[in-house]
Amino acid sequence: LEVLRSYDLHTIVEEWFMEVLQTDLQANIGPEFWNCIQQYENTAEEQQCSLLLLDAFCLLKRRLDPYLNSLELLERWTKAGLLLGTGAQMLQEKVYTMFKAILFFSTTQSFQQMIQQFYSRTFRIYMRQWKKGEDVMNECESSMSENEQESDTEEGGGESPLCAGCSSKREECWCPKAMEQFQQLNDILRRLNLLERVSAEAVTTILHRMIEERMEQRCRGEYERSFLNEFQEWIEKVIGWLSRVFLQDSPSARCTPEANSTLKRWRCHVQRFFYRIYASMRIEELFSIIRDFPESKPAVEDLKFCLERTNQRQQLLSSLKSALEMRLLHPGVNTSDIITLYISAIKALRELDPSMVILEVACEPIRKYLRTREDTVRQIVAGLTGDAEGSGDLANELSKADPVTLENGQESDDDIADPEDWVPDPVDADPEQSWRRSSDIISLLVSIYGSKDLFINEYRTLLADRLLHQFNYSAEREIRNVELLKLRFGEAQMHYCEVMLKDMADSRRINANIRDEEEKLPEEERPPFSLVAVILSSEFWPPLKEEKLELPEQIKEAMEAYSKKYEKLKAMRTLNWKYHLGLVNLDVELADRTLSLSVSPVHAAIILHFQTKSTWTLTELSDVLKVPVTSLKRKMTLWLQQGVLREDPQGTFTVIEEEQKDQLEKVVLIDSDEEGDSAMASQADQKEEELQLFWTYIQAMLTNLESLSLERIHSMLKMFVMTGPVVTEIDIQELQGFLQKKVRDQQLIYSGGVYRLPKNCS
């Protein structure tokens, strides 16, 4: 060497060494090693596989050992200053790189499979051993956690003749051997510095698979407890195994900083991976979690914890959105169910993301969809007043103390919260809506439509309906509801409802007054039956359904008498009776039986007419009652059902004075008359009323201009009518529908794209 040095040739030594190594690797060692590996494919037995694997690596080590020794020698020389070298470290790295490059430039699939198989086996054995230790401890502690043990034995197949670790027969268990091999292989790889290259991938895959498997087993569909701690413990076990792989077993090596950092890296990796997998699973299940909300709170909290550590908000949003669309927002779901789910979504997502951005973004489809359902408002209002079957959620929410008034909802964030607590919105927030993000359930529901008026109107209709059906004049519950709603919606909005309730109270007073007066009268002048009335302030009640009905003379007389008394009581005021509304209690006395019933005025009027004449045809009845035949026919069914009348022949009704026992009772189809029983004019009817206003204008237009197209009519209406004091909006489709109806009613002629009035009309 001195000689070489004197000839300035010492640099060549290194190069020579490298070259020899390279050729040897390429020519001999590589193929030999791969040959070894190749044999595997022919061996089916796993045990043999791992033996072979170990052998192959042993061989590799034996072959490479001389080189490593000479490498050390070279290194020493460098240190001694004999060689200039490019630096010992560099040389070493070069050699290792060459190993990697030449030997493992391309690894075959089967090789990777082997490695994976090997590691997963040892992993299982390791976990099993660990658990055994735990089991012993558990037994000592007596069966505190029986569940845990059970699941362990299940997993481990403790009863089965197979060893849990190596899944071969108990007697032939090769766990310890495998662990030994495992240890050896790791040592060799470490020695050759090939550990990362060869096993990192396999280890990662195994870990991922194991985590997924375990999670699938343990957590899917289970929302009622938190799994974070359980998995944290489990991860610690896994880290124990990893340390066996990557670190020497000797305790001294464990404390080196390098080892620590490797371990730390792996722990970090495993944890992150776990969070991601767990979050993904929960995100996938979020719909069900929301459905079960108050019970699934632990799952929501877990998810929140994971989301803070992973970047999966976007995934959550899109997944939740599509889940909602697929499972909730289709015609097969009841509106009330959608609302219930929306409420639990509000509650759950409020927990998950206090900034409410997730709620806002993910639930936009629900809100949009609810807007298209006709009965949404009705359902919400019914929920608010506790009428809806099922959940009293909304009613509870309403009676909650310290409600957020909707009127002052716009107050800026500044005066609510301490500026120190301000947190910027997450990136996925919609900047346009950031000004107001309420978590109050009622305000969220009400804001679906963007206005309170719709809700107030709906509530008014509901209230009117109830007041006119119950006829109890002290509506405590309604008063309470109105008071609660007043807190929410403000005094002004609920004013109408208050007047309605006051009307009820006033009516009661007036009724009492009138009754007192009647009692002063001599016996014969008293009215034949007691008539009480609900007296409405028409301007404050929703429009009532108008129906024609001519009551029998005696009833009308009684009503007139009542009106007279009212006029005496309240100067300059009179009453306008709604004959068709009300409730009549009556007894029908037949030859052999008496029926006591509460019926509507129409029904009462019908049966009263049968007093004077026991057989009526439908047309005759329709004439006296002024009720159209079709609706009268429907009304008749009540009396047919009660067995008071019979229809024979078709369209002719006769009283059944004596019930015929032998004759089988005719089953009368129950016509669901009740559904149309609302006293209020329906939305459609109200719209009709509004459109009637346009009709006069349209008639005037067509009289002057003879014929006009749809668009012209619409634009003219827009110009003249929609600017007036009573702004009624109409869109062109609505107008078209309206005009077509008029055409059908022959009040209008449509030809050649223009509308015209019929000749005789103008």
Next chain:
Amino acid sequence: MRVRIRGWNGVASWLWVANDENCGICRMAFNGCCPDCKVPGDDCPLVWGQCSHCFHMHCILKWLHAQQVQQHCPMCRQEWKFRE
């Protein structure tokens, strides 16, 4: 057959016996109330003048207060006198 009515719960709406629907001053319905009131009927009555025009009491009183010299009916400009 005999039908005995035990009780008849009727529904009626009250209205002022007036020759117009809206108050000439506030343009609100007579059966409603004047803009200052919340509750119609007894709390916001109508009054008639001898010229047969009628108004919400609160409305016409306000009008009469605003008149400095002579008090006229806002509709027909005759001298306003309450009808007994």
